[in-house]
Structures are given as structure tokens and as C-alpha cells.
Amino acid sequence: MESPPIGARLFLIGSDASHAMSASLWNPVLQELGSTWRYEAWDVPAGASMSGVRARLLEGDVVAANITMPHKQWAARAADTVSEPVRLSGAANLLINRGSELAGFNTDVAAVAALLGDRPQRHAVMLGAGGAARAALAALRGSVMRVTVADRDTRAATELAACAVGLGMAAEALPWAEAQSQARNASLIVNATPVGKGPDDGPVWGDGALAEDAAVYDFVYAGHVTASIAAAREQGLTCVDGWDHLQAQAAAMVPLLGLASEACLLLTQTLAQIRARH
Template sequence: MRNPSVEASRLILIGSAASTAMSPDLWNPVLQELGTGWTYEPWDVPAGGDLARTRGRLLEPGILAANITMPHKHWAAEAADRVTAPVRLSGACNLLVKEGRELAGHNTDITAVEVLLDGVSHRHALLLGAGGAARAALIALRGNVGAVSITDQDPRASKELMELGLELGIDTRTVTWLAAQDLAGDVSLVVNATPIGKGSSDGPAWGSGPLAPDAMLYDFVYARHTTASVARARGMGLRYIDGWDHLREQAVAMVPLLGLDGRARGLLQETLGHLRKAS
């Protein structure tokens, strides 16, 4: 494990609403239990914020690494000095690890989706959203999906993600948001890669219609309430993976990248369980 007495000791979360995220509540008890002396803190950086300054701050003494969340995962991939193959492929990065005066980019979102989908094949997947989370899902589905339909409020983002899917050899197409609501009842996998569900009054991400009897839901959103998407899937007796599951697995994937003691895996799961019960 890294020696906190001679190395940087601050982990950062960068996002437009980082201060409302649960990641610090997840990580800080684990870091304390491990005796690292490290802390995990949020930096709110709005869309269109000064990202050049943010990168400069990451290179200041005391910073160990940074998690990246919406809407800055594409920026993080470009800001890194070196990236892994999954980051290069996806164009998205959710973890920057400082190595000297350079930043190494990783994507533990992809690892988490691969672990949670467990190689199960899907005849047709619907991606709601076309940002970094959707890219992680698309790459994780490679080789295990017959077709993928993508929708996003930004048609350009949908088109870019469709082009990536085609490059990966996936039968990929874009659909309008309205068409996606009709399509949701026919696909075998619905991926909510939007913020829909963060608000307790939000409805299911795909609308009010039912899902197919063999459908599975992957909801990236985690909140202090059960999202309407998960509640709807649960009510229909369907399989689902929620944002808490994803948060756990992407955090577990960070453990070796940060050089943490293997005990961190169990502690992360235990702490996450406490957070879920308290929510």
C-alpha cells in the first residue's frame, strides 16, 4: 500500500454537482478504517467551468487522484497524459491518477458494467443518454448484444456514439426520444445513462410504458431514494442493476489502481450497505 506520510493524500471528486454525491460518504470511512490518512473531497465544477484551472489544481502537491463524474468524463480523457485502452476506445475517463507531474486516465465504469452484466447476451439494448456512462455500457456490451438503439437530447452525441458502436462492429442506430419510449417495450436491456431519477419526483427514464417480459434494467442513477425506473422494473418482476451496484463495482475496480490494501474491497461493500440502509 502507498505510504501516506511521503505521498499525496487527497482524493478528489470532480463534477457539476460533486458536493451532492455519496462518494465521499462511501470512501472516507473506508480510508479511515484502512489507516491511510487519506481524505476524499468533492470539487464542484459546472459545465463550461474553468477546466484548465481544474487540471492545474490536480497537479498541486497533496493530490493523489480524482474521480470524474458528469459532465466531465470526455474532458478527463483529453486531459490525461496517458490513458488505458478502454479510455482511448470510449473517449471517456472517470479516474485520473497522478503519476509525478502527469495524469493517467482510467475507466472503471467499463469494468463495473462488464462485471455486473456478467457476459449475458442481449438481443437488443436501448441506451437512454449518450454521455460517458452510455459509452461504458456500449463497450461493455461488445460481443454480447445483437443490436443497440441510442437516444439523447443532443442528436450530435447520439450520432457520435452510434459511430463508435459501428466501429466496434455492433448493429447500432439512433432514435428520437419519443421513439425510444415506444421501443422500450420491445428491447431486452434498457440502460438509463441520464440524470433522470435523481429527483424523487422523476418518473421512469423510458416513460410510463411497460418493459418486455425478458427485459433487464441497468440504471446508473443512485440516490437517497429508490428511482422510479428501478421501482417500475421491480414492480414488473424484472431483473435490474441500480446505481448503488454500479457505484460499488466501479469503486472496487479503483482499489488496485490506487494501491490500496485488498481489505478495501470488503470495506467498500460494507460501507455501501450501511449507506443504502440509511437512505
């Protein structure tokens, strides 16, 4: 990519972007690299007109933007060119300004693939049906036999189940409580909802132990250990929390942004410092 102007910006765009830790993660790393880029949060509420957002991302001082909920599917549609993970998932979490067009990527897919590996899954339960869940599905393609999807928005759950079928998986959308019940016997439970952000939230699957071979992937990161991760650890299960995911997807951005490879180590170190403060 061409060198952006001095003082160029990277954004995090989402309905609650200003409360995320991405700027605290990226700005120290960029400073350590000697970059003049600045990472900024940009709150864009659900339902807002996105035409002005796209136009702003094409301006000359913008390098790229991370996209978080609820705009990841919009980002896939807004991109002029997309990577294969974006095409498969229908969601993008990174838009890179390439002058007259936006290139869409999904580093969430790379993160899930890196953190879960190619471990076969007999049954995955996806709790949540937004962009994060779509990324997890794309990463699981070829390794999961059966998928159950649930979301408070039943239409979103139905659409995600159809996406899973399109990826070659046996899939069904179920009511929330029924999916929670199935999660207790699944081999993989993915929390792609905000459940866990509150310190009083319980495990996303409700009460009860999980299967002995289960793994838990929780996209939520917070200043406390989420109840889903705490329950998985208590049972001695494999688990990945939102902090792990944040680091892995950020590392996947490094080559896409043309940054020096040392940025990956700096990201790991900076995230550890942020986590220690929480």
C-alpha cells in the same frame, strides 16, 4: 505508484460533485485502513475552463480524482496515458497523478461488465449519451447485436451511435420519444441520464411494460428506489441500480490506487450503512 505525501487528497470532480455520496463512502474506508488520504468533492460546472483543473491534479498532494458528469470525455482527453476501456469508450472516470502525467482509467466499464456479465443482448437501448453511456457500450462490446441511442442533445446521441459502430455494433440514434418506444421491446435498457433522481420522476422509458427478457441498468442512485428500478422489479426483471454500480466501480478502483484488498469489503459495508440511512 509512489507513496503520496501525508494528508494527500482524492477528488470527485463534477458539476454536482458536492451532492454525491462518494466522499461519505470513501472517507470512512480510508480511515479504517489507517490512511491519511482525504476524499473531497470539487464542483466544476459544465462549460468551465478545465486547464486549471488539470494543473491542480498534477500537484504533489493529489493522489487521484474521480470524474463524473459532464467531464468524463474531457478526462479522457486530459490524460497522458489511457487504459483500453478509456480508449474504447472515449471517457474516463478516474485520473491518477503519476508525477508528471495523468493516467486515465474507466472503472465504470469494469462495473458494467461485472454486473451484467457476458449475457448476450439482442437489442440495447441507451437513454443518455454521456460518459456513463459510453462506458456501458464499451462493456457490452461483443455481446450486443443492436444498439439504439437517444439523448436530449441529438449531437451527443449521433456521436455515441458512431462510437457504437466503431465498436462493431449495429447502431442508430433516434429521437427521445421514439427510443423510449423501442425500449419497451428491448432486451436491455440503460438509463444514463439524471431521470430518476427526483422522487416524482417516472420510468426513463415512460409508461408501459418491458419485454419479458429485459434487463434494466440504472446509473442513478438516490435516497429512494427510482421508478425505473421499481417498475423492473414489479415485472420480475433483472435490474442493476446506481448503488450497485457505485459499489462495483469503487471496488475496481482499489487495485489501481494500490489499496489493501480489504478495502473492497469495507466499501461494501460502508455503502450498506449509507444506503440504510436513506
